[in-house]
Amino acid sequence: MSIASTSTPVRVRAPGKINVFLEVGCREDDGYHQLATAFQAVSLYEDLTAEHAVGFTMAVSGSVDVSAVPVDDRNLALRAARLLAAETGYRGGVHLEVVKQVPVAGGMGGGSADAAAALVACDALWGTDVGSQELHRLAARLGADVPFALRGGTAIGTGRGDELSAALARGRFDWVLVVNEDGLSTPEVYGALDRHRERHHLDIAPARKTPAVDAAVLQALRAGDAAMLAEVLRNDLQAAALSLRPDLAATLELGESSGALAGIVSGSGPTVAFLAESPEAAAELQAVLDAAGLDALLAHGPVPGARVIG
Template structure:
């Protein structure tokens, strides 16, 4: 069913994310892991514009190098558009123009944000009028981080990260992101984690069903960056540092220049530093820029994918 299809471009903005907390369960028979993660959507956005077209196509621009991104049917945004068209019985296609600012393969869910924004844009453009639940179900088929990019805010993700429960966060948290010049493959980081668990000393049993520590939820609810700094954790960090040892020096540098804490976001290699407030974040940004790091100051939580008028 289509309601009011449009011939104008639909512009949707979706946020990148930081994983404030990430615990990874044992590897399962299908090669996947159950995770427990706390996501926060931050003010680094992807902009997607969608035009009606006969075919499905995508072009990229923005503040980062997008030359290595696929523009064929394997692209996640194109897959999102095709999935929606198939589900809703839409005969036409779409031309997508994506302005990227979230680092590619950076552990910040940029591709997932593109897919979420595409679902919202095509839903509006084709007038498919899917419910929020139906859009979320499609998002979950596309990837673990896509449902969160739709909803935004702060949320606890379980299962593959796609089963979401909103988490109450008071106020605003300030992050300084050190963006690497290179990407890390998410499956590669998980494989390294599995290898370390197999070959390393058994320090602690891995939880079959991982959970997010209550200290994270309390810190978010209190809106207290110092409490949150103590609760930050990422099971993937050691594996990411193993594959990209230079990240260790970046973590030390940020923490020596006033960050309350730093951690690798998701599978990396973006390093997220939590600052006390906006002024501290600015000082940290200046210090890290002086060390020739590519840094950006963002705040969270922010809303998920939404149409811009």
Template sequence: MTEAVEIGGETRAGRVHVRAPGKINVFLGVGEVLGDGYHEVATAYQAVSLYEELYATEAADFTVSFRGPIDTSGLRTDETNLALRAARILATHTGYAGGVRLEIEKHVPIAGGMGGGSADAAAALVACDALWGTAVPRDELHELAAHLGADVPFALAGGTAIGTGRGEELSPALAHGTFEWVLALPDIELSTPEVYAELDRHRERHRAELGTRRTPVVEPAVLQALRAGDPHLLAEVLTNDLQAAAIHLAPQLAKVLETGERAGALAGLVSGSGPTVAFLAEDHDGALGLQIALSAAGLHAHRVTGPVHGARVIG
């Protein structure tokens, strides 16, 4: 099975390296709770150049370990780990009888609303498929990814896409040019289920004014801005239905948003369920100045660009 490295993995026998991106939801509309307990959403994803690096090596069983510039001490390495689940589901699907050792170098914030765990799972699917030589068609990998989580199919696909259902039903979206983003990473923890629960509580309290939620859709103006490759147009339509709930649970986020917008960002929004805040800049120089200003304010700040490719083997 070591021949799998010939399709793009590292030259070291029996080892494959895959890179998978984090994401920003440039639009996130949240509908009602579905029968499976998840909310119906309509989102515009953009993959950005903050990557997870995964290395897969042949082994008799399934293990995962972490390293990288962020604290990974709280991550689970048992059978509940999403990357391990991805490897196991692929083995079951293909009838592969061996195992794999996964080593993940993490750069995407943990529980930061950028889909880092989903990127790990997508990377594991691609890496194990290459390592084991199972040659699963891409559409089948997508189906396996959808069983693992709503954001996993997009981490597999990358680029810019519209997600519906729980977010796993993807359709490509045209996006011209490159968008410049600066990510502010406040030292705050937010639970995705709790942010959704807070949104539900808010809607219940104000149901008389808000009425019944309709099926969410991505606004046409968002698609137009992406097609035009115009950051000014996109800045006007950045939307996240979870943002108010995230700020209610972590009021510090309001100050982060204010800091970035005062420093020259065209617009900012909480990414997904937070707490990462994504600021859209006009151009490269604007992004550099914004990064410097946010760092001076005591925030961890990263410049990234989008869209970028999804999970792929690195040669």
């Protein structure tokens, strides 16, 4: 493709996510794990603007610490742009401007949201028009969370998290997110989980080869019932994240004793997500956590996936 559909920059917004349920299967021979997860896209966003350029470059800013975010081909968004160009035969380049609101290395899929936004923005900017099915295929090649960032809303992920199926979610769920500038490496957290399971194999049930989302989670989402969902929140990575970051246990205890329906480590952490009964209850909890010196943010879900805006 050599003729672009637009000469003006394209702006795309993509959401962060919370895993309201995450069961991790046993470690396979290739080192990966089968997953069963319930994703919810929430109202912390990544804004990405794409404009024509000779090569492939990017810049990053935001309301969170971005000092550790690479701006070369290690960045998933830049890799997404190059992948789309290679797959479609597009011969130009792009400059990406990313404004981040999702915590970096926080277990909320910010990098995956950037990649999804880059696919949507470059497809619109270049006029490649590959369609949603092809965008999903390319997203899955970039990482397990990228297809969900494209889709948004609420969905069930299986396989390595990239095989998505729709999940009906009614109403609105209100969250208070406690973020931390000291991120956690996802591979390190999975490694800690494997070691935890090996050490305690006599005390805990073995991991299933093919995990599945608890039916009670789907029921709570369909009902739009925050109290019901709070009873069935689950993250198999939480114990591993707490072993690497014991301070998160105190954060969970404070939130749950200060009005949260329940708290959970988001994905591989270290972001902690508290489910609140209402927007008002979430605002009250945020005030308590802020007063304790924590960086607490309000968010709600579900929200749409990567979309062109403006």
